[in-house]
Amino acid sequence: MAGNRGRGRSxxxxxxxxxxxxxxxxxxxxxQTPSPLFPPMQFRPVPLxxxxxxxxxxxxxxxxxxxxxxxxxxxxAARTKTDVARxxxxxxxxxxxxxxxxxxxxxxxxxxxxxxKVRKTRKAAIGARPQLTPKVAAKKEEVLQKLETLEKRxxxxxxxxxxxxxxxxxxxxEEEPDADEDYDEEELEDExxxxxSYFDNGEDFGADSDDNMDEAVY
Amino acid sequence: xxxxxxxxxxxxxxxxxxNVVEKVGTHLIRSGVLTLRxxxxxxxxxxxxxxxxxxxxxxxxxxxxxxxxxxxxxxVEYRINCExxxxxxxxxxxxxxxxxxxxxxxxLIVEEILQRGQMTMSSTVRTVADRLTNNMPEGQSMDxxxxxxxxxxxxxxxxxxxCPPLASAGSSSSTLDTPLPxxxxxxxxxxxxDCYKLPxxxxxxxxxxxxxSEGGEAxxxxxxxxxxxxxxxxxxxxxxxxxxxxxxxxxxxxxIISAVSCKLDxxxxxxxxxxxxxxxxxxxxHAAFTQALxxxxxxRALQSSYNIARPNLDQYLSLLVDDPMEFVGKTGDxxxxxxxxxxxxxxxxxxxATLESVVQERFxxxxxxxxxxxxxxxxxxxKQVEDFxxxxxxxxxxxxxxxxxxxxVQLQEIPKTPDYAPSRTFYLYTVNQLPTARLLLQHCYKTVxxxxxxxLYETKENKRLLEKSQRIEAILASxxxxxxxAAQLTEVEEMITVPERQQLESLRHHINKLDSSExxxxxxxxxxxxYIKSTQAxx
Numbered sequence: 001m002a003g004n005r006g007r008g009r010s011x012x013x014x015x016x017x018x019x020x021x022x023x024x025x026x027x028x029x030x031x032q033t034p035s036p037l038f039p040p041m042q043f044r045p046v047p048l049x050x051x052x053x054x055x056x057x058x059x060x061x062x063x064x065x066x067x068x069x070x071x072x073x074x075x076x077a078a079r080t081k082t083d084v085a086r087x088x089x090x091x092x093x094x095x096x097x098x099x100x101x102x103x104x105x106x107x108x109x110x111x112x113x114x115x116x117k118v119r120k121t122r123k124a125a126i127g128a129r130p131q132l133t134p135k136v137a138a139k140k141e142e143v144l145q146k147l148e149t150l151e152k153r154x155x156x157x158x159x160x161x162x163x164x165x166x167x168x169x170x171x172x173x174e175e176e177p178d179a180d181e182d183y184d185e186e187e188l189e190d191e192x193x194x195x196x197s198y199f200d201n202g203e204d205f206g207a208d209s210d211d212n213m214d215e216a217v218y
Numbered sequence: 219x220x221x222x223x224x225x226x227x228x229x230x231x232x233x234x235x236x237n238v239v240e241k242v243g244t245h246l247i248r249s250g251v252l253t254l255r256x257x258x259x260x261x262x263x264x265x266x267x268x269x270x271x272x273x274x275x276x277x278x279x280x281x282x283x284x285x286x287x288x289x290x291x292x293x294v295e296y297r298i299n300c301e302x303x304x305x306x307x308x309x310x311x312x313x314x315x316x317x318x319x320x321x322x323x324x325x326l327i328v329e330e331i332l333q334r335g336q337m338t339m340s341s342t343v344r345t346v347a348d349r350l351t352n353n354m355p356e357g358q359s360m361d362x363x364x365x366x367x368x369x370x371x372x373x374x375x376x377x378x379x380x381c382p383p384l385a386s387a388g389s390s391s392s393t394l395d396t397p398l399p400x401x402x403x404x405x406x407x408x409x410x411x412d413c414y415k416l417p418x419x420x421x422x423x424x425x426x427x428x429x430x431s432e433g434g435e436a437x438x439x440x441x442x443x444x445x446x447x448x449x450x451x452x453x454x455x456x457x458x459x460x461x462x463x464x465x466x467x468x469x470x471x472x473x474i475i476s477a478v479s480c481k482l483d484x485x486x487x488x489x490x491x492x493x494x495x496x497x498x499x500x501x502x503x504h505a506a507f508t509q510a511l512x513x514x515x516x517x518r519a520l521q522s523s524y525n526i527a528r529p530n531l532d533q534y535l536s537l538l539v540d541d542p543m544e545f546v547g548k549t550g551d552x553x554x555x556x557x558x559x560x561x562x563x564x565x566x567x568x569x570x571a572t573l574e575s576v577v578q579e580r581f582x583x584x585x586x587x588x589x590x591x592x593x594x595x596x597x598x599x600x601k602q603v604e605d606f607x608x609x610x611x612x613x614x615x616x617x618x619x620x621x622x623x624x625x626x627v628q629l630q631e632i633p634k635t636p637d638y639a640p641s642r643t644f645y646l647y648t649v650n651q652l653p654t655a656r657l658l659l660q661h662c663y664k665t666v667x668x669x670x671x672x673x674l675y676e677t678k679e680n681k682r683l684l685e686k687s688q689r690i691e692a693i694l695a696s697x698x699x700x701x702x703x704a705a706q707l708t709e710v711e712e713m714i715t716v717p718e719r720q721q722l723e724s725l726r727h728h729i730n731k732l733d734s735s736e737x738x739x740x741x742x743x744x745x746x747x748x749y750i751k752s753t754q755a756x757x
């Protein structure tokens with residue numbers, strides 16, 4: 001609609017007073033930069049609640065956070081070895097491996113495809129071996145088994161292969177998890193004369209940079 | 219899922235389960251539904267790590283799986299449940315509620331189940347008994363039966379529920395079953411008839427005290443090892459999880475009671491508490507109001523310690539009914555008057571109070587006055603706003619435009635003519651409570667994300683100092699265990715200099731403040747979420 005163009009040049013089509021500035025004033029300058037990241041606040045925020053309940057929940061929260069780091073649900077990716085393979089690798093333990101899970105879920109409640117080997121602790125594996133030696137007999141299968149156990153002793157700390165897995169599973173059924181864990185792991189391991197910390201190759205120093213650095217427990 | 223919700227889920231997953239699970243989880247949230255292979259391919263993580271992460275998420279009930287689009291013969295598809303990830307923010311509140319209702323035993327039971335996702339009754343009882351025994355003085359130990367009774371009470375009041383059985387066996391090969399629907403919905407826990415039935419378990423004994431001579435390794439083993447001797451107890455395969463909905467109903471009731479006690483007085487809040495307690499079992503979760511209770515029933519159910527006489531009760535009830543907050547309504551006259559608690563309306567009013575207080579604290583009390591005016595009068599022109607609010611024109615304009623730019627107030631155009639000529643159009647300001655509540659909820663999520671990130675930043679900045687103090691504490695602890703002299707102890711303590719101590723102290727103070735703020739923002743999140751959910755349920 002052509003409508004009422006107005007006589008003067010500076011006549012607006014809406015009621016100027018309602019906007020809050022007069023006719024002759026200049027328009028407020030347009031912003032050239034994005035608004036500041038931390039704009040100044042007009043009013044200070046209200047202080048936080050205090051009290052026994054609040055303190056208790058705060059302590060609970062921090063405790064939960066700290067303890068969830070130690071649970072097996074906290075998954076860390078296994079560190080890829082960038083160097084050459086070292087002799088001390090055989091004696092390194094406690095590093096998470098990608099192909100085993102640290103806790104044993106109820107597999108009947110999970111889809112079959114998620115089934116992954118449950119990590120047996122080294123102690124459980126050690127406990128198995130002394131029980132193997134009495135079983136050795138002159139039979140063919142026993143000889144094969146002995147060969148395999150010897151093979152296993154050599155490859156103890158490398159990523160476990162399929163036959164080892166089955167062997168260990170069979171053996172673990174026989175042993176009592178609780179009884180054998182009194183071994184002093186450090187000295188009876190693989191008949192070395194050295195304490196386990198001898199084989200510490202210093203990789204851990206400064207390497208655990210990681211960003212889930214959630215600090216001390218208060 | 220909104221951007222802020224995804225960001226919050228990512229931060230919470232990282233905090234509790236590490237970076238790997240965070241990566242898998244956020245990717246799955248963004249993509250919706252994925253199969254295992256697709257997930258591994260897209261996140262570029264090794265397949266085993268993805269499997270482990272999914273196990274963790276399924277264990278904690280944050281991920282559901284089912285037969286996918288190709289039916290039971292096709293690969294299994296996984297879906298994340300964002301709500302349960304955001305509930306992780308509220309874990310301290312759940313644990314504290316359990317403690318206040320059922321004591322230390324209840325607190326530990328709920329804590330164990332929350333941390334482990336799902337547990338069988340026997341393993342929970344054993345772990346909790348052991349933990350309690352360790353805290354008791356030497357020579358005493360906690361009997362399993364006490365823990366079992368606390369567990370039963372939690373189940374009876376529906377705070378714990380059985381995990382629902384699987385709808386399908388995942389990628390099972392059984393073709394004899396009746397064909398499953400293309401997308402199997404996960405069964406609701408409540409649809410299972412035995413949801414709250416306790417299994418009969420044969421468990422007697424006492425908690426075992428952890429001997430200090432076994433040292434740290436024994437602790438780790440005991441903590442990590444899932445108790446494998448379930449077969450003795452006969453409750454194999456029956457897993458229990460925390461019923462978050464029940465806890466939320468409890469929080470909602472608490473919010474209503476405290477609001478009544480703030481607005482009116484202590485006695486009215488006790489009356490409302492009695493009414494809510496009487497209708498706990500009869501009211502459905504999404505009901506708009508409780509069952510009608512007659513005044514006689516309420517009087518009989520009132521505890522004598524409150525000392526409210528019969529005529530006073532009637533007066534209090536009529537006061538509650540007349541109150542503009544509309545917590546209690548009268549639905550009839552039989553039995554001395556039939557009264558209900560208006561749950562949805564109470565939630566709406568509580569949400570409205572939250573919105574108003576947010577505006578007041580950020581923009582001042584005069585802007586809050588304008589906001590309240592618009593909430594009550596719905597649509598007002600600019601001139602009318604100035605008149606009703608009794609604020610001079612220039613300032614009123616300024617405040618209105620600030621609120622408009624923050625999106626708390628909306629502009630509605632009503633044209634007089636078909637061409638929306640500005641001089642011939644009404645411009646009305648209005649506030650819609652529901653969209654504004656959603657906006658504020660997103661702001662709350664963003665706030666929590668910022669708080670968490672700030673806390674992570676602060677810890678990272680002072681990492682070196684924190685590690686040093688941890689090492690020194692460890693040294694001190696070992697020295698004290700071997701009973702060293704005081705001189706050695708002071709020498710070790712002096713390894714941290716005074717300015718470092720001050721820095722540590724201020725860091726501790728900041729982190730406590732940030733954590734406390736998270737808890738407090740979570741209370742607002744709960745109110746707004748409940749309000750929004752109640753409006754959706756009533757549609």
